Amino acid sequence: MTTLVDTRPSKVMANPGHGDAFTDHMVTAHWTRADGWTVPQLGPLVNLSMHPGMIGLHYAQVVFEGLKAFVQADGSIAAFRPRDNAARFARSAARLAMPEVPASMFLSAVEEVVRADADWLLDNPQHTLYLRPLLYASEAQLMLRASNEYTFLMMAFLAGGFFGDQVDPVSVLVSRDFTRAVPGGTGNVKCAANYGPSLLAQRQAQEAGCQQVVWLDAAEHRFIEEMGGMNLFFVRGSGADARLVTPELTGTLLPGMTRNSLLTIAAREGYAVSEERITVDEWRDQCLSGAITETFACGTAAVVTPVGRVRDRDGDFMIGTGTMGAVTRRLRAALLDVQHGRTADPAGWLHPITI
Numbered sequence: 315m316t317t318l319v320d321t322r323p324s325k326v327m328a329n330p331g332h333g334d335a336f337t338d339h340m341v342t343a344h345w346t347r348a349d350g351w352t353v354p355q356l357g358p359l360v361n362l363s364m365h366p367g368m369i370g371l372h373y374a375q376v377v378f379e380g381l382k383a384f385v386q387a388d389g390s391i392a393a394f395r396p397r398d399n400a401a402r403f404a405r406s407a408a409r410l411a412m413p414e415v416p417a418s419m420f421l422s423a424v425e426e427v428v429r430a431d432a433d434w435l436l437d438n439p440q441h442t443l444y445l446r447p448l449l450y451a452s453e454a455q456l457m458l459r460a461s462n463e464y465t466f467l468m469m470a471f472l473a474g475g476f477f478g479d480q481v482d483p484v485s486v487l488v489s490r491d492f493t494r495a496v497p498g499g500t501g502n503v504k505c506a507a508n509y510g511p512s513l514l515a516q517r518q519a520q521e522a523g524c525q526q527v528v529w530l531d532a533a534e535h536r537f538i539e540e541m542g543g544m545n546l547f548f549v550r551g552s553g554a555d556a557r558l559v560t561p562e563l564t565g566t567l568l569p570g571m572t573r574n575s576l577l578t579i580a581a582r583e584g585y586a587v588s589e590e591r592i593t594v595d596e597w598r599d600q601c602l603s604g605a606i607t608e609t610f611a612c613g614t615a616a617v618v619t620p621v622g623r624v625r626d627r628d629g630d631f632m633i634g635t636g637t638m639g640a641v642t643r644r645l646r647a648a649l650l651d652v653q654h655g656r657t658a659d660p661a662g663w664l665h666p667i668t669i
C-alpha cells in the first residue's frame with residue numbers, strides 16, 4: 315500500500331469534504347445489445363468522451379449507487395454490504411429498462427478500485443472510500459426509446475471521517491411546494507432523474523434557514539417519507555423503553571441500506587422497532603408532548619445525523635432539546651463499530667478486500 319510518488323493533494327487528505335476528493339482510478343465496461351458486457355477494465359480516472367446526442371444526457375436513462383469501504387480494526391479494508399448494493403443497482407437498472415450489471419462484475423469492480431486506491435486511506439483510518447457505481451445510456455440517438463448501448467463506471471472519492479460525538483444536528487424544512495416521488499414513479503430506485511428536481515426544494519430549505527428538506531407523500535401531503543437523500547427514524551420514549559419507528563417502504567421511499575442495517579442493529583441492541591406510516595402532524599404533536607424524543611436521518615454518506623429543529627408552514631418545533639439524543643448516539647456508534655470491524659458481524663455485511 316505504499317506509493318513512491320504521492321499524487322494525493324495534502325489539503326484534500328487533511329479535509330476530504332464529501333464528493334470531490336476523487337481517487338486515481340476507475341473501472342469501465344461497455345454493453346451492446348449484440349455482444350453484452352465487455353471485460354471491465356481498471357484504468358486512470360479520466361474525462362469521458364461522449365457524443366452530444368447520447369441518450370443518457372437527454373432522457374436521463376442513468377442509475378447509480380453509493381457504498382463505502384472502511385478501514386477495519388486490524389488495518390485491513392472491507393466494503394459494507396456490496397452484494398446488497400449490487401442487487402439494488404440491478405433493480406434500478408431494470409426499472410429504467412437498462413441491462414443489469416451482474417453482481418459478480420459489480421463486486422469485482424468494487425474490489426479493483428479499492429485495491430488500486432487503498433493508499434488514499436493510509437493517512438486516517440476514520441476516512442472511508444465512497445464508491446460510486448454509475449450506469450448510463452451511451453448510444454447517440456434522440457428518438458425516445460431505450461438505448462442499445464450502455465456504459466458502466468465504478469469510481470471513488472475519499473470521504474471524511476465521522477468522529478465520536480461531534481455531529482451537529484440539522485434543521486429541516488418540510489417541503490409543501492414539491493414532492494420527491496409519486497406512486498408508480500421511481501422513488502424506490504436510485505436513478506439520476508430523481509435528484510435534479512429535488513435541488514430547488516433544497517434551495518428553499520436553505521433560504522428558510524434550514525439545512526435539509528423533508529419530503530411528504532405525493533397523494534395526501536401528510537405522511538413523512540424521507541429527508542433529502544436519507545431515510546428517517548423517530549424515537550418514542552427513552553432509555554430501555556425507547557422504541558424506533560421508520561416510515562414503511564410504500565414504494566415512494568428509497569430502501570436505504572443504512573435504514574435496513576439500523577433496523578437490524580436496533581433490534582439487536584434490544585429496542586423495539588417498527589415500520590409505519592407517520593404524519594407530519596403526529597411528528598409535531600408528539601415532539602411537543604414529549605412522546606417523540608429523537609429523530610435522525612441515515613444514509614451511506616453521513617451515516618446517522620440527528621435532526622434538531624423542524625420548520626413547517628405554521629412554525630417551528632424542536633425535537634427533544636435539539637441536540638443528539640442518547641438512542642441516536644448509541645445506534646450511530648453501533649453501526650460504525652460494525653462497519654469498521656470493531657464488533658461482531660453476525661449478518662456477514664463486511665466484504666473483506668485483500669490489498
Ligand SMILES: *Cc1c(COP(=O)(O)O)cnc(C)c1O
Pocket residue numbers: 380504540542543544545568569570571572573612613614615
Ligand atoms: C441513497 C438514498 C438513501 C440512503 O440509502 P443508503 O443505502 O442507506 O445509502 C435514502 N434516500 C434516498 C432518496 C437515496 O437516494
